[in-house]
Amino acid sequence: MHELSIAMSIVEIATDHALKDGAEIVTEIEIEVGDLSGVETEALDFAMEAAIKDTICRHAKWNIVHIGAKAFCPEKKKEYDVSDLYSSCPFCGEYGHELKQGKEMRVKSLIVE
Template sequence: MHEMSIALSVVDAITARAREEQAEKVTAIELVAGKLSGVEIESLKFCFSAAVRGTIMEDAELMVTVPLSEGLCEVCGERFAVDGYYTQCPSCGSYKVRIVSGKELSIRSITLE
């Protein structure tokens, strides 16, 4: 379950930022996790709830935004929604499709007090 290591890394990063800002509490955290990032959102939320116990973000609201996954056909230039890495362009039928969004995993914002 790599979601626990991701949750622990997020906690470490936010803790470091909170220290820099001399914050006493983290009240909200927003993550971005694309459908193609390989992260199971519910597992990440569960692991995160365990990882924040006893920290300044224990009561923080966790929001996870899942952006649209998109591909770009390198043959005809069509941009379209994708469900996986290997997909066919709906316009020209080519499999030369580059994933342009949906793989991201990042901390979008944190709210400190």
């Protein structure tokens, strides 16, 4: 399962940061998931439960924050919301404008003790 390896890397990142801070436990993890990142948040939620076991994140709560996808139209110099990768630009009708956000998956913040 793809999401399990993602969850494990989230726990690894959280653990690394906590240890660097001299913390003993991680109490909260905020995760940002772009709507076009290809990550299933329900599966990620489930995978997190397994991934935190026997780690210093085992008592952590996690929060998955959705990041809506946005692209930029160079013609109109405007941003617009993107619901999938296959829709055209609402301003000029072109496909494949650069995505400004929506493909990311990252650990946004941590609370450690």
